[in-house]
Amino acid sequence: MTISREHNCQNPFRISCVYIRKRLQTQGISMYRYLLYVLFAAPMTHAADYPPGEIRLTRKIDLHLEATPVEGLAGRTLNLPPGFKVKLFSDQVDKARFMAFDGRGVLHVANMKTSGSQWRPASGRQSTVLALPDADGDGRADRVYVAADDFHWPHSVAFFKGVLFVADDDAIYRLEDRDADGFYEDREVFAEVPGFLGRSSEHVTHSLVFDKGNGKVYFHIGSGCDLCRESDPERATVLEFNIDGSGRRIFASGLRNAIGLDLHPVTGELWGAGNGHDREGPNLPPEWITPIRDGRFYGWPLAYAFRVWTDFSISAYQQAIFPLTEQDSSLVADIERPAALVPGHLAPMGLHFYARDQFPSQYENAAFVAFRAGVLGDDPGYKVMALFTEPDGTGRETRETRTRSNARVADFITGFRPDPQDNSFWGTPVGLTTDDRGFLYLTSDRFTQAVFRIEASPLQGAWENPPPDTLLADAPLRLDSVIRLRRPLEGPGEAQLTADLSAVSGPEELALQRIDDTTFRLRTELSAGPLNGRKDLIIHLEQGEESTKIIHSLVVLPKADQALFADEMLWKQGVLFGAELDPTQTDTVFSGQRALRIAARGFTIEFLPPAPIAGEGYTALHLALHPGDAVGGFRPSFSLVANRDARAVQLIDQIDLEEKQWQEIEIDLNLLALDKPIESLRLVGSLRGTFYLDDIRLVAARPPTAPTAVHEQAQDSTPRGFALDPNYPNPFNSSTTIGYRLDKAGKVQLEIYDLQGQKVKTLVDRNEGPGFYRLEWDGTNTGGYPVATGVYLVRLQSQEAVEVHKMLLLK
Structure with missing residues (x-):
């Protein structure tokens, strides 16, 4: 059966109709099953950010991690952002999982106590809950004692009004310490749940979250299999209870293994982090982090991400799920776009929102997610990531789109797998929590059995108006930025701030101008330089024995696309196998x-640039392909490989060998997972016969622009670059970041007003060049005093335009 593109075929897969035809031809899917695909397909309607059926991993940013010795663990280092350090809080644990602090500030941890076993509990009920007090606050547990025992596979603990709740594999237990000796001896079953029962033993680690403000308890029960139709309706769900255990009901479904659960500190909404199924290869499905909402369906076992259907050409999945039903289609059509997607097979564990202030302000309300795996996918894994997004997870409102997401993810702790090319690792991140002082705690439950404490340097600063994020090559770089110390240290002398601008051919050590004890200015004029790529502008902070740095990454964009072939070979020919080229x-x-022209018989064609090329500043590889008389064989393949040893990106699903005309293909460079400049690009495939390639080029990124706020003509299709971006976060409870962009040089004012029209503070009043700017408002007025809870207006004015946005400060 052949279905051409002209038929406008729609189907419940992430894949094209070309792919369906190939699956029908090569996998032998029956006509009956194909008709089910088409009959119950959800229409691929356009969405504001990206359409259903597509996968877009969340934009990743760099926190500039540095190797940091683990205090108390000889010979081990982890990679953290500048100014952070990590301590071994305790190694007197055995498969430590999730944690919680009691009312006295004592850390308690679910201790499975499996004596090295990865997946099975010890015989009997040997597992415990351990207490780890740190009375002197030095970052090392003073001692470790058993606070509760007689558990089988405990994973999650929580406290509510002095009562300890433990999520075991078979029940939620409620325990009290009536004699206040630290051991919780009074015990009762709060709720029974599915546990180790036959095939239902696949996901039996349960997570527990108390919504104290609304009097609710949320509890996750994982699926009993990799992918199947569950007979128990409570499997693969989040349950909701009242605080007293009544009112048990299914809150959300389609959640295969959403171990990470937490409440957002601004909205109070439940969020989750979920594990995908196993058999779709190293890249699929991506793992997700998103709000978990009442009555919603989250995909499993039918789909994942944003309405991307499971690959039912996998026979085990077909047998487990088919036939599809109209109800299946309705469920998939109801899936919301996740707040964030990260690479597959990372096994997200703990999810924890940071609601303290010991860390720098950029981490306010950020989510930390622990990932316990990595060797099965293409991301090294075994790390903690930070997620920065709006409180509701849906994105922010801009002119370009009503719900464009501004979510970003970043590696926050790495190093448990020191060599990404080697499958060995020395620890597995699992649980996350913070104490009242704002220190972050992390458990590891394999190889290194430990609890770690992470803390930031007390010396902290922030850009009030950072340099631009992007500039075109050779553009002038005019720096006039203010850095403000967040909380200067008392006693050890004055803070010293110097700038290292060597990345843009500036000085390595330029002293900043001191305005007062907390305010410093960086002012100079440089050039972005001729080469594209990321340029790190570094501010070093020193005071007494404390030192840290603030780094701003400037991406220099190329002026034009980089052609590999355009009427001639512009890159060198490298390896050539199984093909003859005629340019x-x-x-x-x-x-x-x-x-x-390529005469192929199964081929490898390598293109070598004259010199290594930084991937930053380019968005995609574009090529045009004409299939000529080439055939793909029984299992056709066509892929792109960067730098020879990187993962292959499959292109065959974007090609229709039966369509005898030119076809344009663009491959997102993010899919190549580049960690160094491009030194080689290879096309590898199984095609036999003659086909043609043309217009092969790296596509240069363009600076984002937006129309002006006034005097915009509808017929003018060229956007202008003056814009005030929505502040982030919004609402906020201590500080918020305000971004704006300018298309031309001139006088700029950025001011804060209250709703009565009274000016609260002037943040910017000076001449600035074209570019992209961000600064932080700390919620204070001109006199430096904190302002009250309420709505405030931020006003950006240039010589030609004015924009105003609302901000909500909550305290």
């Missing part, structure tokens, strides 16, 4: 005068 033919051409 001079003129009969079949996409653009220009000549195209590259």
